[in-house]
Amino acid sequence: MIANVILFVGLAVVGGLGSSWYMIEKGASLTTIRSGPWVAWKSAGRADADPYTRAHFLRRGMLPVSSSLATTFQATADSDGKTLYSSCDYLIEGQEPSASFWSLAVFDDTGQLIPNPGERYAFNSANVMRSANGQIDIRLARSARPGNWLPTGGAGRISLLFTLEEPRSSAEDGRVLQLPTIRRLACR
Amino acid sequence: MPVMPHWFRHLSWQALLVSLVSGGIIHIVATLVIPQFATASGVKRVSAALPLNNMKVLPRITAENQILPFAGPDVRLAVCRYDVSNGPINVSAVLPDKGWSLGIYSMQGDNFYVVPAPDFRRGEVNFQLIPPAEKVLGFFNIGRSIEASASQIPVAQAQGLIIVRAPMRGRAYQAEIEAELQRAQCGLSSR
Numbered sequence: 001m002i003a004n005v006i007l008f009v010g011l012a013v014v015g016g017l018g019s020s021w022y023m024i025e026k027g028a029s030l031t032t033i034r035s036g037p038w039v040a041w042k043s044a045g046r047a048d049a050d051p052y053t054r055a056h057f058l059r060r061g062m063l064p065v066s067s068s069l070a071t072t073f074q075a076t077a078d079s080d081g082k083t084l085y086s087s088c089d090y091l092i093e094g095q096e097p098s099a100s101f102w103s104l105a106v107f108d109d110t111g112q113l114i115p116n117p118g119e120r121y122a123f124n125s126a127n128v129m130r131s132a133n134g135q136i137d138i139r140l141a142r143s144a145r146p147g148n149w150l151p152t153g154g155a156g157r158i159s160l161l162f163t164l165e166e167p168r169s170s171a172e173d174g175r176v177l178q179l180p181t182i183r184r185l186a187c188r
Numbered sequence: 189m190p191v192m193p194h195w196f197r198h199l200s201w202q203a204l205l206v207s208l209v210s211g212g213i214i215h216i217v218a219t220l221v222i223p224q225f226a227t228a229s230g231v232k233r234v235s236a237a238l239p240l241n242n243m244k245v246l247p248r249i250t251a252e253n254q255i256l257p258f259a260g261p262d263v264r265l266a267v268c269r270y271d272v273s274n275g276p277i278n279v280s281a282v283l284p285d286k287g288w289s290l291g292i293y294s295m296q297g298d299n300f301y302v303v304p305a306p307d308f309r310r311g312e313v314n315f316q317l318i319p320p321a322e323k324v325l326g327f328f329n330i331g332r333s334i335e336a337s338a339s340q341i342p343v344a345q346a347q348g349l350i351i352v353r354a355p356m357r358g359r360a361y362q363a364e365i366e367a368e369l370q371r372a373q374c375g376l377s378s379r
Contacts (some may be wrong), residue, residue, distance in 0.1 A: 004203035011207035045291075047300035051219050058223035058297060062258055063230030065353065066299040069289050074258070086317035096314025101287040101355045103262045111257025119250055121261040126255060163260055165287045165355060 017121065023052045024059065035179045037081070038073035038162060065163075071177075073162040076109070078182040084159065086114070086142060088187040091158070093137040094180030099164035102124050106140060108155035116151040117145035123148050142188075170174065193263035219283060222259050230256050231297050231349055238269040241277055243350070245366060245373040266352040268374035272319040273346045282370035283311035290372075292317070292341070294348050315339045316377060319346060350374055 023031070025098070026039075031052050033040050041056060045047040045064035057064050064072060069135035077083050078090060092104065109113055113121045128136055129148055138148040151160055162179060223229075233255050238244055247253050249261045270277045281290050283305035290313055292301040305311045318340050352372045354365045 001198075003198040004200060007199055008207045008210065011204075012210035012214055016232065017210040017218050019211075019223070020215045020218035024219065038376075045297070045299040047294070047298040048296065053299075054296070055219055058229050059225075060257055061228050061230055061233055061353075063256055063297055064299075065236060065289075066291060066302045069291075069302055069304055101357070103260055103355070105260050105262070107258055109261075113249070113251040113254055113261060115251035121251070124262045124355070124357065129351045159258070161258055161260065185307055 015125045024055045027052065027056065031138065033071075035177050036064070036079050037074070037077045037182055038179045039075070039077040040066070040071050040073045043067055044072065059129055062111070070163055070165045075160045075162070075180060075182060076157070076165075078184050078186065082184060084140075084155060084182070085187070086155040086158050089142075089145075089185040090140040091137055091138070091183045091185055092180045092182065093135060095178065096125070096128075096130065096134055097164055097177065097179070098134050099125070102163040103161075103163045104138060104150075105161045105163075106150045106152060107159045107161065109157035109159055111159070114151065114153045114155045114158070116153060118151070138180075139185075212264060224364060229297055231293060231295050233276075234267055234349060234351075235269045240269055240271055241374060242270040243281075243372045243375050245372075246368045247347045248356075248362070262356045264354045264356050264362075264369060264370040266287045266354075266372045268350040268372075270317060270350055270374060271371060272317050272343060276340075276377040277317040277320065278314075278377045279350055279374045280312070280316060282368055283313060283351045283352075284368050285310075289353050290341070290350070291351050291353065292348060293351060294343075294345055300344070315341055316362075317350075318342050320344055 027041060031042055031050055033042060041053045041064070043053050044057065045066040046068065075084070084090065101124065103124040104121050106114060123138055128138070130136055136148070138150060139145040140150050142151050142152055142154070160182070164177075243266050245264070245266045246255070248264065249259050266281070268279070281289065283303065286305055288305040290303045291299045293299050303313050316339060320343060352369060354369055356362065356365055
């Protein structure tokens with residue numbers, strides 16, 4: 001009898017609620033596309049979005065751009081899978097995406113921009129400095145760094161949003177993009 | 189031969205079946221119910237400070253002035269909270285460059301209609317939102333209004349948001365972008 005009750009609680013309650021939480025918070029290959037640490041929801045902001053995508057954005061209080069216009073990737077970990085912290089310095093590097101407009105912004109883990117005197121929260125395809133071979137590298141750090149520097153203040157856990165504006169987005173047609181890597185340089 | 193744990197012999201296949209089915213039901217119910225506990229949906233957050241049937245250019249997004257979580261700071265928005273209960277709403281906007289778009293959102297945050305800026309030319313958008321009751325075959329949720337032309341969009345719910353979105357390529361463009369966004373309009377039709 002007790003074994004059956006434990007089975008019920010484990011499978012029905014923990015399994016049912018846990019799998020629902022996982023599908024809403026993290027997503028699966030059915031609902032998301034992944035490239036390294038970057039995750040985008042395939043049907044974000046669309047009327048035909050699946051219930052997990054809908055719940056994901058409603059729960060977070062977000063108003064996503066339709067994935068038929070733009071693909072928004074989010075990263076909460078570096079390319080080695082370690083959580084992003086404001087106490088660490090990171091280098092985001094890679095080839096510039098071919099999108100007509102892209103933007104990379106840094107937030108705290110609740111989605112708020114990190115206050116800084118220069119009001120520097122993001123780089124985009126119009127204001128980023130590129131190297132001679134067309135590579136982009138953006139540094140995340142608490143204190144000023146040369147080049148493309150985004151301040152992370154004392155935010156604790158941080159989150160990156162990489163938005164690619166494309167007439168037909170990668171989320172919609174399921175292409176896997178080669179997005180920049182996120183490398184941890186040092187931690188305090 | 190592997191030895192089964194003692195407790196395993198006490199499990200019945202009926203309990204296993206009931207647990208699996210119940211787990212599936214709990215999964216579906218939780219997925220549908222969890223959003224209802226969201227503190228404030230994106231639409232509600234944006235709508236809170238907006239006049240009805242009026243387009244308003246929102247201030248530049250900064251850490252001190254951020255309505256929505258994870259809102260990109262290099263985008264400017266003009267937003268209209270519409271309500272077609274009292275009649276159709278006329279909407280017009282200019283989409284001067286790549287990356288600009290106009291989207292219509294339901295109160296649930298679904299972007300059910302979107303117009304991207306056309307390539308290589310300046311786009312002007314003019315249309316009328318018409319109430320759901322004006323659908324000829326509304327009972328079956330198909331078809332268009334009798335008067336509906338190509339420039340009329342029937343909405344499924346009376347209320348929602350119209351958002352004109354402009355990528356901000358740099359602070360130097362701020363005044364120009366704001367001027368174009370100010371041209372966007374939304375208001376009750378006087379037909």
